[in-house]
Amino acid sequence: MWMSPNVPTGVSMPAARRTLAAIAGTALLGIPALAACSSDSGGDAxxxxxxxxxxxxxxxxxxxxxxxxxxxxxxxxxxxxxxxxxxxxxxxxxxxxxxxxxxxxxxxxxxxxxxxxxxxxxxxxxxxxxxxxxGATSEKPMDPRLSKAVADYRAYVQGQVDQSLPVLEQFVAAVKAGDTAKAKELYAKSRIGWETMEPVAESFGDLDPKMDAREADLQAGEEFTGWHRLEKTLWTTGQLTADDTKYADQLLADYKDLQAKVGTAEITPTSMANGAKELLDEVATGKVTGEEEAFSHTDLVDFAGNVAGAQKAYELLKPYVLEKDAGLGATLDGEFADIRKVLDKYKQGEGYVSYDTVNDQQRKELSDAVNSLAEPLSKLAGAVAQ
CATH class of the missing domain: 2.60.40.420 (Cupredoxins -  blue copper proteins)
Incomplete structure (x- = not known):
């Protein structure tokens, strides 16, 4: 059983590189890859x-x-x-x-x-x-509602990162002690803060791939580090070594670096909106297919954290968006509620079932919910940019 993120139930950082293998995985399941929206903003683009x-x-x-x-x-x-x-x-x-x-x-x-x-x-x-x-930006000052959204989202990210640090420290301590069972218990819980703040993960430079890259994301000569490096050891051999201690220490150091940078990271209304959409793309190509947590099968914890982070970004931008496009706000409210209902089917106690128990038909249902949300969410940045 895996702990669930702190998911908002009502109104109130690109992901690691993804490969064609992820899209191929959706096809094997009969799950369509997320379609990008097509629109025309005129000659200024x-x-x-x-x-x-x-x-x-x-x-x-x-x-x-x-x-x-x-x-x-x-x-x-x-x-x-x-x-x-x-x-x-x-x-x-x-x-x-x-x-x-x-x-x-x-x-x-x-x-x-x-x-x-x-x-x-x-x-x-x-x-x-x-x-x-x-040229200096000649635009009028940012709308106070958007300024507040950025400030509140920064506070949210800081809170999520801070809240997960003690759990990550326990996870690292278990790895260093060679306690495989304890490390496996804490693995998904230690990632919750990261998963909820992923709409703006790219604001933190190379910390994203260092901490969260999958082995399949790496180019020739790049070192495999971070959570997924430890995940592979824990759920394959289970034999923790001095190398794993090194990678655990590096993960904790990188996480503390991330924590220190939240206050100065460049976050804008459009980066919040774009990040929420990109995160749904990542869910479709990594979480729904089971590719993200290939060894631990804790994908639903990641999935729920990503949806929570995307929803938080939307909720904070919502007061401005409703004025520009009330219909979009109503649609997004409904789609977020729907995807939460689908996820709730897999709740088990305070967490979620192991993803290897979710069959292809159920994964298709999850994929459909993601795609249904992603289409209107792709319009959020445009509404914010008006």
């Missing part, structure tokens, strides 16, 4: 044409402030598009853009030098184009 060999950006001199990328995938592979600051810090991203799809990405950006990267096949460093952003 910056056009990006992605193919299997090119990443063509309509203009490379941008103006600071609110911007929109209109990305068309004209290649034969699923792709993803990133805007990177120096050091590959992610400003915004969109994953799982299927062939023939056009999506819009709304975001805020400051003056400086950046790169747009298209990643056909969702692998590697991508095909990159240099971008320059100039």
């Amino acid at each position: 910056i056009k990006v044409t992605a193919t299997d060999k090119k990443c063509e950006v309509g203009k490379t001199d941008w103006t600071a402030g609110k911007n929109t990328l209109k990305v068309s995938n004209k290649g034969g592979s699923v792709t993803e598009v990133y805007v990177y600051a120096q050091g590959d810090r992610i400003i915004t991203e969109r994953e799982n853009i299927g062939p023939g799809l056009t999506v819009e990405i709304h975001f805020d950006i400051k003056p400086g030098e950046y790169q747009v990267a298209c990643k056909p096949g969702q692998k590697g460093d991508g095909i990159r184009q240099d971008i320059k952003v100039a």
Whole structure:
């Protein structure tokens, strides 16, 4: 039995890299990959044409402030598009853009030098184009409701991270003591703070892949670290070694680094909205398929934490969104309630059943609930950017 996250039941950080194997897994289950929305925001959007060999950006001199990328995938592979600051810090991203799809990405950006990267096949460093952003933002001050949403979300993230630290410390202590049973008991519980704050995980640079990358996410020469490195040992050999002690110590150090950075991390209304949508994509390609927690089968704990974090971001943005699009607010209220009902079917005491007991038909039901929520959630950033 696994503990559940602190999930809001009423109104009131890109994920690790995902590979085509995740999408293939959905097909094997008869589960459709999340469809990206297609829309048209007019001539102000910056056009990006992605193919299997090119990443063509309509203009490379941008103006600071609110911007929109209109990305068309004209290649034969699923792709993803990133805007990177120096050091590959992610400003915004969109994953799982299927062939023939056009999506819009709304975001805020400051003056400086950046790169747009298209990643056909969702692998590697991508095909990159240099971008320059100039000018002071000439926009009016942020709406007080959005300022409050950002401040409250930062406080929420800090609280979630702080609350999970003692559990992570116990998990690390169990690993170092060679207590496999105790470490397995604490593994999923130690991840709850991380899973709930994942809509803005990319604000913390390389801490995301260091702490949460799966082995399948790694490129040649990259070291396998973090929770999933320890998960593999615990549920395969069960023989904890000096290497596991090293990885446990590093995980705790990285987590404390994350905790210290919450107060200064760059969080914007659009990054909250985009992060919530991207998190649902990750649920569809990792959690629903069982790929995320391949050894421990604690996927439903992650799933519930991700939904809780996405819902919190929406609830805080809701006062502004309702004025811009009351219908969208009503739809999202209903979809979040529906997905909670589906998840509740798998509650067991204070936690959730092991995911290897959930059959293909039940996983399809979970996938349908995710897709039904993801479509209106993809419009949240656009409403916030108005």
